[in-house]
Amino acid sequence: MKKVLIPTDFSKNADHAVDYALNLYRCERTHFYFLHAYADQAYELGKSKSKSEMDSIGKALHDQTTAALEKTVERITDPLPNPRHHYEVVAVFDALVDAINDLVEHENIDLVIMGTQGATGSKNVSVGSNTVQVFKYVKCPVLAIPEGYVYHEPKNILFPTDYQLPFKRRELKLLDDMAGFFKSKIHCIYFTKFDTLSHRQSDNKLFLEKSLSRAYLSFGQEDDVNVLDGIAKYRANNEVDMIVIINSRNSFLENMLFRTTVDKMGLRTDIPLLVMQNVYR
Template identity: 55%
Template sequence: MKTVLIPTDFSANALQALQYAQELYKCERACFFVLHAYAEQVYGEFGANPKEEVDALKKKTREQTQKKLDQMLEPIMGTPPNPLHNFETIACFDSLVDGINDVVDEMNIDLVIMGTKGGTSDHKTTFGSYTIEVFKYVKCPVLAVPEGFEYRRPKSVLFPTDYMLPYKRRELKLLDDLASKFKSEVHCLYITDFDELSPRQEDNKRFLEGTLSRSYLYFETMPIKNRAEAILEKLEQKGADLLVMVNSRHSFFEDMLYRSTVDLLSLKLKIPFLVMQNLNR
């Protein structure tokens, strides 16, 4: 059974992420955990609420949150409901990232799916500040679904990589499961001016090939230029339905995500973005 966590701020886009998750695992047994972290509501901005008010507000907010979670599930479970799917709600008195990580550990979550441009977004970029925090600090793969994206099967996947990371098998298996289920093409893109891979890169590439054995796997290189523009160009060229990258400190992903090139991606990326974590679990 797949275990999927969907954080929600009760926005339309959070609901859309839940619906996307249901479609993605429509024919598989899956348990969907729908989580709302409400510590920020209780403490107020910059912890402004006085201590004596916190306990009463905490109880009230928990009750309100649980009611909203229950109401959120009612219309999306379907009539009749999918017998392969189970739903659980979690009202969490914690920060978003800490709440997600606690549930990831406790429930052995396979994938976090979240909407972007939620109720707290300024709508200037696809990746809001909360999404970036989840990408950066959550310990399992995160799939971000852009606002207004209509579900379609991920038949073409773009996977930019420099082959420098010793990939984690569990992370790649998630991608391989999706790719084999939808008979997807996975296009591995290396942006470089070098003609040959180092021995370390060759080893990692072979591991990638062996772990993504059920995928239609393709390898491509292109000269170095603005990485975000290169990725967007390939996404359009391949008609990609999903962008996949690996997060690791001092990695190609970190350069992409936390420097100025992310601005161009976040303005123009219109498809789901799967961020895999290079961490042991």
């Protein structure tokens, strides 16, 4: 059984991500966890309050959050629930990223699915800051659904890769299962001006090919050094329903000095973006 975690702030776009998740796994036995972390709300309401007042605020928020999560479950199970799906609600006094990571570890979550804009999202970017933080620091694959994106099956998946990092078998299996079910084609594209692969790149490419055995795989190379420009050009000439990238988890100093691909993609995506974390679990 797949275990899918859906963080929600009860916004319209969060509900949209819930509906996408239910469609994506409509035929598969899946345990869905609906999570809301309310620590930020509690601290905002509890400014200059005593400890006892803060405790009362926390309890009230827990009750309100639990009731709202249960309404989310009621919405998706009315009039008839999917017999293949199980639902669980989790209201927790914690920061969002910490709450997600704790549940990922405790419940051995396979995938996090979330909307890209919350109730206070800016219209100037397509992915909110919370989503980018989840991309970068959660130890689990994360699938972000853009605001207003209309669900259709991920038949064509773009996977830009330079084959430099060793892939993790569990995360590739998640992608392989999805591609196998939808009979998807995965376009593995290397954006580079170099014609040959190193021994390490060749080994990683072979591992990728063996791990994605259920997908229709195609390997290509595009003469672009800038990955974002290369993705844009490729999409202009090819149908793409989902993009997959690897979070390389650069050092803290690198994250301070440079904007990573995750940051840059996070501000531009208008189709579902799957970020795989490249960590052992």
